[in-house]
Amino acid sequence: MLATPPDFDVLIVGAGLSGIGMGAHMKMKAPGHSFCIVERREQIGGTWDLFRYPGIRSDSDMHTLGFDFEPWKHEKSIADAPAILDYLNRIADERDIRRHIRFGHKVISADFRPDEARWHVTVEAEDGERKRITANFLYLGSGYYDYDDPYDAGFDFSEFEGTVVHPQFWPEDLDYADKKVVVVGSGATAVTLVPAMAEKAAHVTMLQRTPTWMFSRPAKDAIANFLRKILPGELAYRITRFKNIKMQSFSFKQARNKPEKVKQYLHKRIEKVLGKNYDKASFTPPYNPWDQRLCLVPDDDLFEAMNTGKASVHTGHIAKFEKNGVRLKSGELLEADIIVTATGLRLAIAGKIAISLAGEPVDFSQRYYYKGCMFSNLPNLAVVFGYLNASWTLRADINSDFICRVLNHMKETGSDLATPLLTPETEAAIEEDNIFDFSSGYIQRALDIMPKSAKAYPWRLNQDYVFDRKMMKDGPIEDGLLTFTSSSAGNAHIPEELEAAE
CATH class of the missing domain: 3.50.50.60 (FAD/NAD(P)-binding domain)
Incomplete structure (x- = not known):
């Protein structure tokens, strides 16, 4: 040595x-x-x-x-x-x-x-x-x-006169109150941002090229909170952790072995909040659950924001970014004061x-x-x-x-x-x-x-x-x-x- x-x-x-x-x-x-x-x-x-x-x-x-x-x-x-x-x-x-x-x-x-x-x-x-x-x-x-360098989807914002933000570099002084916001993306970041921004913004649109499988669950684990009241903290934690690990494993294997059954389950959870007439296509990806990571919607916050009219999910392909927002290939214009590029890592x-x-x-x-x-x-x-x-x-x-x-x-x-x-x-x-x-x-x-x-x-x-x-x-x-x-x-x-x- x-x-x-x-x-x-x-x-x-x-x-x-x-x-x-x-x-x-x-x-x-x-x-x-x-x-x-x-x-x-x-x-x-x-x-x-x-x-x-x-x-x-x-x-x-x-x-x-x-x-x-x-x-x-x-x-x-x-x-x-x-x-x-x-x-x-x-x-x-x-x-x-x-x-x-x-x-x-x-x-x-x-x-x-x-x-x-x-x-x-x-x-x-x-x-x-x-x-x-x-x-x-x-x-x-x-x-x-x-x-230092998030994924750049290659968008041209030269004509857009509003504010463009990437979630990885969020400005502390961004004021989005009463503004029209378009969040580009459909992953976990977008699903988190939309209901949170909808609390203050005039309207938030999640613009997705391809839908993502979403599942809702309560933000509070009732069983965990109950166990913590009646058992020592470490024991309650071990039991809850064991339960959740087994549930994660079971859910993943079910998605791989019985994808159609899991699709039906996920759709029913969404329908319970949005109603029978919700736009099912916007929540049906062209791949099976867990071919990509599922997006969590705690306490149905995204769906509740949609019910209030403060948020919406729109599926379409971007043609270009114009002065007042996003022009889709369908010809539709999504007006925006702020565009958030939640396009990934x-x-x-x-x-x-x-x-x-x-x-x-x-x-x-x-x-x-x-x-x-x-x-x-x-x-x-x-x-x-x-x-x-x-x-x-x-x-x-x-x-x-x-x-x-x-x-x-x-x-x-x-x-x-x-x-x-x-x-x-x-x-x-x-x-x-x-x-x-x-x-x-x-x-x-x-x-x-x-x-x-x-x-x-x-x-x-x-x-x-x-x-x-x-x-x-x-x-x-x-x-x-x-x-x-x-x-x-x-x-x-x-x-x-x-x-x-x-």
Whole structure:
């Protein structure tokens, strides 16, 4: 080993759900390891601090979007951003995590040097000064989308005389009271924005090119709130969490196995609020439920806004943006003072950090996921990419727990390199799978940059939490694929098998 140890055993990138969760897990399950969290913003929260648009809320219930170790105590299980930030801040303070966070530090690059068994990470402070941090292990909790550059649908707004806003960069001083608003898009952001803006706006129109499957549910979980009254908080939380995980899994499998039955169910829920004569076509996508993520409508807020006449859903294709609004190809003009482009996100791999191995750039599209957590032939690196069919934090929890097990095993065995080893012979026999069996635009646009996923576990990013949790929590750390080696004194090496794979 080098005479000088690394600055930290683990460097965690991002202080959102994934990063704070990993910090908490390390405190509980790997207390003998030092760690630091670097966060480019000035607050914790990640997504929940970045997005400031009206009504921003979770589209998953907080009993599964919350951590397995920290009960969600709010009355509403579909929570707004301030409540989620309160939850995260309380965890950071009560578990003594905040002092480990370096705010205003953006990670630019990270190079793993096997001869030193450590990452050399370049971070940039807000004043532009660049610093070097070294760590044995790198944990990326940097999310899945580009914070700086949302998806641009290529619209030309040169003739439009109103205000154009993207939800990712919502202006604090935007006054939309008594204004006509057109929200372009039909995803979770649009479905959230429309009822929230309709409270003040003259009218809000959700303009969709293609409908999205929507399902309504109460924002409050009556069973959870009842259990919390009669049982200890942690027990009530565990029961509710178990219930909701099973319901999520059941609903997803029903949609895949009996799509027509699920379609009927979703339509009936909408009809119950909008009446028998509602425009069914505007709520019937050309794909099956869960071919894309369903949009949550808590307390029927979107449908209730439509009933009052303050909101509407319009299906059509945009011809151009004119002085007073949006001209559709049908010839109809949707008047607007404000246009909100809720057209989606742009995915980013590894937080757009320039990752390299011994100075050679890492192309993630040429590497396989290992247990949805690490990557083939890339030592001492873990990442969180949450579930598409369930809550993000479910994956964050099991990945954090697994990496804590890996860290402890490394310490016990005196090893400093943990590498998911994939030999050329083994890789040649792998049957590759579509990494995401989802047709969502933001997924399809990013397939060329995404890591590979096999049909067989563990070389895949799985979408079955119940299976993953069992394998990650109970499966052996030394499975014949994840190799543990030690660097030589002053002259560490990449295992011969890894050199061949590279």
